[in-house]
Amino acid sequence: MLKVENLKVSFQSQGGMFDAVKGVSFQLQQGETLGIVGESGSGKSVTSLALMRLLDEKSAHISGSVVLEGLDLLNLPEKEMRDLRGNRLAMIFQEPMTSLNPVFTCGAQVAEAIRLHLRLDKQAARKTTIDLFNEVQLPRPEAIFDSYPHQLSGGQKQRVMIAMALSCNPEILIADEPTTALDVTVQKAIIELLLKLKAERKMSLIFISHDLGVISEIADRVAVMYHGEIVEQGDIRTIFHHPQQPYTRGLLACRPSPELQLKMLPTVADFLKEDEHGKHESIRNIRERYHYPATEISDRRKELYGKEPLLRVRNLSTWFPVSTGLFGKSHDVVKAVDDVSFDVYPGETLGLAGESGCGKTTLGRSILRLIEPTNGQVIFNGQDLRQLDKSSMRAMRRDLQLIFQDPYSSLNPRLTIGQSLMEPLQVHGLYDSDAGRRKKVMELLERVKLDKVHFNRYPHEFSGGQRQRIVIARALALQPKFIICDESVSALDVSVQAQVLNLLRELQHDFNLTYIFISHDLSVIKHISDRMMVMSRGRIEELGDPEDVYHHPQSAYTRKLIDAIPKALV
Secondary structure, eight states: OEEEEEEEEEEEETTEEEEEEEEEEEEEOTTOEEEEEOOTTSSHHHHHHHHTTOSOTTTEEEEEEEEETTEEGGGSOHHHHHHHHHHTEEEEOSOHHHHSOTTSOHHHHHHHHHHHHHOOOHHHHHHHHHHHHHHTTOSSHHHHHTOOGGGSOHHHHHHHHHHHHHTTOOSEEEEESTTTTSOHHHHHHHHHHHHHHHHHHTOEEEEEESOHHHHHHHOSEEEEEETTEEEEEEEHHHHHHSOOSHHHHHHHHSSOOTTOOBSSOOOHHHHHHHHHTTOOOOHHHHHHHTBOOHHHHHHHHHHHTTSOOSEEEEEEEEEEEEEEOTTSOEEEEEEEEEEEEEEEOTTOEEEEEOOTTSSHHHHHHHHTTSSOOSEEEEEETTEEGGGOOHHHHHHHTTTEEEEOSOTTTTSOTTSOHHHHHHHHHHHTTOSSSHHHHHHHHHHHHHHTTOOGGGGGOOGGGSOHHHHHHHHHHHHHTTOOSEEEEESTTTTSOHHHHHHHHHHHHHHHHHHTOEEEEEESOHHHHHHHOSEEEEEETTEEEEEEOHHHHHHSOOSHHHHHHHHTSOOOOO
16 A cells, blocks of 8 residues: 655755665555554654655655555655645654644644545534544543643543544554553553554554554554664564564563563663674573572562661642632642552662552652642651751752653753753752862763763753753762652653663662652563552552562552553563
8 A cells, every 4th residue: 555665864964964764665555554663763753754745855855765556655746745644644743742733722723634624614624523532532522622732631632633633534544652651551542542443444554663562562564663774574473573683672672571570671782782792692581681589589678678767658648729719718629649658668669650640740749848748747767858947958858859750841951961960069069169069970970871071061962861861860969868750761762761770770779779760651660669559549559569569459440550561472
């Protein structure tokens, strides 16, 4: 149905032409799902944008052949290509919040495409849009028609984007990372929805992702991209059970496996090094090298839980008023955190899992008093943090740090990385001079495996994984005892995620750090945690040993989270 041959995409840059896609070839059959997988920068999204002719032709040079049932798309006049987009070929873009216009309602944006392509009047376009919202299983479709993007959850925005892509009944749908950074339960629902719509509408689907676990849930065939080239492609079972390329084996191995207990995660670099030395070890053999012996786990637990807790949380509640009466009185509250109690021990990693909106982030911020709790106690190192005045709490923050969910928005774009890392040292009056602070920052950069030359660069000059290392370095700057990691790997490629998880574990060992690690992904939580805590609707559903919680969950909610983890075929 679609035949792509020797597709090349180059961009003009200061250093000359940069080759983003280097001679990619593949075919898509009627009714088939082709998965395209690879890390950020591998050329996946650029390939999809080239197929849709959505790249700026002034800066992008495209060559090769893209043929849709006899139509040469690369040489089609722009007017004909515009008519074809949406009608025969549609795309779900990677980030729904930036793809939807914030000043128009969701319904108006979908209806606009319908009126443009199907020539319907305003009333008929509204009815068709609401029917589409029903089809993609959005709750209260009439209300969502009149809602703005910021009023919807991430999963709901993604469903609006799917409805928009389906509005003109396309023959081929391209889904570019449609589940990245979504909760595993929402991710599962989106995948099931796409498969259902594909079957009902007899569409073909190109599904792009960095996660082979997700690809295994949806694709018939898979193409693996690396540095702008397809290094391997074939049917899903062959690629998963008999991967030929070291890069493919690395992508398969670096995702945390819920079934295995590994001290560290293998990385793609491990497999590429093996290839350089002419070795071709199996995924199983490389994972065996990282195996966490049961005796070592048992010894660690005896050591951890023989101590007094570092943090005691008792009956903590954080409630938010949602409506006010005539005199500003609250009529109702959202119980974001509702009567929560637990302990964290020195040197422990307590994993905190749950869906968006369950109260994980609010709990983390309430512990640090970045949000003031409504009730309860937070006792750190023998001191009740809620009883401290502002000055005492600021001094206490040296020991209590937070790694924010989005590293880019938590770094000041006007400050260099060096300035951002020196700032907490200046605020707390550490070291005698800026020269001493600069030396400390250089050590921190090296410690998180960044280069000293990065000191004078700005946040926008770094990749997502590098920015994550920068905010880890900033959290370490004051030599804290306790760090809350809030979804610190959720939006990263699985290969980069493995590197960051390994780094956090290494730093914990070297600096005797204590973590609360927050994530919606139970496989990540199970890998890194000594104990696992599951939250739902502001309350603790389950707390215990990760193996017990994963293999013998007591709560239906926990079973739902476990069931949503992509079950890779290896």
